[in-house]
Amino acid sequence: MTQLTVIERSPDPEEAQARTRAHRSIADKIRDMGRNRIGALLLLLATLAAIIWANVATGSYETFWDTHLTVGVGDLQLDFTLHAVVNDALMAIFFFTVGLEVRREFAIGELTSWSRAVVPVAAAIAGLAIPALLFFLVAQDSGQAHAWGVVISTDTAFLVGALALIGPRVPGRLRVFLLALAVVDDIGALSIIALVYTENFNPMPLIVAAIGLAGVYFTRYLRGGRGLVYATLAIIVWLAFLASGVHPTLAGVAIALLVPVYRPDRRDVEHALDLARTFRQSPNTEYARAAANSLRESISINERLQSAYAPYVAYVILPLFALANAGVVLNPEILGAAIVSPLTWGIVVGLVVGKFVGVFGAAAVMKIFRLGEFGPGLTLDRIAGGAALCGIGFTISLFIVDIAIDDPDAQNEARVGVLAASVLAFLIATVVFRISDALRPDLDTGQSLARPVNSKRDHVYGSDDAPFTIVEYGDFQCGFCLKASGSIQEVKEELGDRLRYVWRHAPLTAFHPNALADAEAAEAASLQGKFWEFERGLFADQENQRPSDIVRLARNLGLDVERFERDLTSPEVTGRVRDDMLDAEAMNITSVPTLFINGRRHTGPYDAQSLIRALEASERPATGTMPTVPAGPDAAPAR
Template structure:
């Protein structure tokens, strides 16, 4: 296996989980080997950095936990901001169920820990409140349903709430004595980050410099820097890419093509950066280093506990160990499960489509994998070395037990409740019927591409030239079908525009109207539609009558129902030979996917 392919595998969720397990095993073996003194000495190596009158003097272990791990929590903050701005926490109906479940998934484990180990070591309750999102998703990919993307979205949203509460607890409860001067500097840095967002600063450098200053001020203030990383990530703005930015960048590329020079190349780079939010660019730049370097290094520094000389037996006899196991495994399962049930009973929201109760319970069990956050709190919570060692053993045991319990719950859900997947449907429903669908190209072509589109969606096929690119490459081997999916909540004119296209179809002008509407996406008011109808040669009296025909409105709604039954939730969504396409949907990717399918005969003859 080449180095590049190995790195790509490690970047996947199962690969990241396997890497963490491997590093954890290495730490345990090292700490219990004849070279254990070398392990201890390595992490106790003092490292001092002086900047003027400021001095950062910590051992290597604390540089990892208090320094590098800030990147981990910064990335978590970036992800939370993405979910709040453009993701699953944007809508009330989507966020309330995981909000309630996530809150219960923090409170119940803490209560369970205190019930089991409160007398011996009450300060350790924070060990059981967090969930290791990366580990959770990796184990989900290994033991969960074959198709579990919707469950993954639910668990990600849940972990956003979990992480935010856990980091807040770390920053507030497990911080040292606070020094006012550096704290004021830290607050000033947070204000500067907020101002950059308000000013729509697109360059990443100012954000990075302020985050570095924020980290230094937080360390000097005596507050654990995890909360600084989370808050900094929350203040970095996230937004969807706008179509006009993409078009502007395309024109810059054209200028570079015609006259390549360093100055034009710089303009292209700036154009690309402007078109993608600074949040997404920082997340893309930091995601792999955090997954492949920071978190494994943290595991190596914190999972190595010496279990020789009766230490393991002592840990297994400690209520701290079993308090951590009970809190993470039982507390998370009960907290998330009951929290979800209560939220659904109160009708605060719904579960994602395709996710059943068995999958929720399996995911709740997986949230008992605390690992990264739990080990960090172990280092902060306990002054007693024996308690810290027992808690670490509990975290590692909980990782194993939670994985096994979740596997059992997923298997039970599959056998007893028929929950074969936890995802949206993949098959096109109903299949293409040339008598009713709008088809471009050879009716008997071996390949069929179906696009669900919205006339106000700036990224749908007509704007990007998808049909032309596919036709130019595949010729008569492809037929192209479009179905309506008006996103009424964000595109108020899309439904009537779809009806206008269907009205044009009654006069044999569907594709002319289709192309005209996409060419004038900002002009879709009722009067605009009449003007477009005249431009493509329609009889306006008949067009006006058809525009009010309930049968055409019902046809558009039927397309939307078909989209829901097929798993299409946004536009554009593509189906290749009857199966929903996942991943990028640029022309080159779709062509490669179609070529990989081969040609088994005319599309109409294939299921």
């Protein structure tokens, strides 16, 4: 790859303060997932507490969780142990949030585009099949070969938390890959629980469940009071699943898959803002209620529920589950039996070896044969570390231990295997990530352009034969990017066909509220061949970039507005912007504009004369070092 140079001017003190305040990491939303470290740590502490409790207070652990709790009215009584309350009721909420995430990913997330999803999907499928096969080969003489489901699933909470603790520098794209993989992994695990580990099946209550689920689907059309209706129907569906013999936690998944999800409609958002302004001008209860309802309804109920339940799942439900299920007695007899148990070793081999071979092997094959999309930063050494982390099966592994194995001694051996495999997977991943970072110390410094210019993908202004290239990562709402645009225009006027200019998106969403919408709108305009015209329109009026302003700009440019509005929320548009943001994160871009000149990041002023001097000081890329393809329909003539 040719090496380029980026230019960051030395700002005055006031400007420096503004940049420091406004320019955070490009992948704010992805990095915020580091909050899951707290949930993972709570899960770990609950596991340790359960083990200590089970070994120090002999007998009290089982006695406490076997305590019966009766709920009912008159002759209608439900009797549960505390252990069943956690595993059957609270875990239904956990699986409900899993279902919400699955629904979202297939509707508007990473799994909407097959070319984008094929790598994590293939890795997840191999990561389900190979562990099960290895478990069966190792544990077939244990009498518990039917418990192969224990090794199929990865614990997403531990996965994300561990990645935040021990992962590589700038792990954004690896995290996206692993989360997409985890969604498919969860689908496989839930399907296997439903199909393989359901006993005493009674189909009649499922008729009631089907009616309840139909009610859940049509509840979206109610004008008000949907929350109470959803809650009532959810309880009915859960009870019907319980009566049918299908594990009741799957009711949570079934309900979640019917909850509507959509991207916020810009008209709804703007209407909510208008109501908020009305309330500000004339504060009263009616306007306050209308503004609050409008703001809430502009976000899909799927995302509202995910946001509402996520803290309870991470900080309460999963730690309680670990406390109720991880309490294995670790005396010499049990450890001795586990060491020689084919069941224990089947779990360890299945999770640690099987997950690694399945996930890494599938990804490596696809990379070798150039199948699917691998962006900058998603390298095989990093995938190897992520594949090792997938061996942490904890939550669903312990869950299936409880429903697939009846013998208490075998359950103890299985739990030892799950705990040992999780620790080993964590340690192996730590070593892999540390070696990866040590062997590639300069990879993430961001001094070289991570993704070569491609005229079919990029927004290119000028000829591919130009000896000089400027790549800008920018934000349409950033005043400094507006100044850079003017400087680059002067450079273009002076150098003419000798300059090729490339724009890539790096919206600072935390501080420029319209920046992401602007980037997606520019991409939607690009689909109609008007990217550069739209770019100029956005820069020309940075103060007015509300949804109605964006649509008006599209209309003024002669775009098909109906198509433009559809494209605004299309996976192609949102994925394109997201990819640029991940590229920016991979290069540690924390401010905009960030400019690359002939492949190298330049620090210094970005006035026209400084840019020209930097361009002339750079070497012309050697032939073939910066792969390009013939200009696509988005390429524009020189300005």
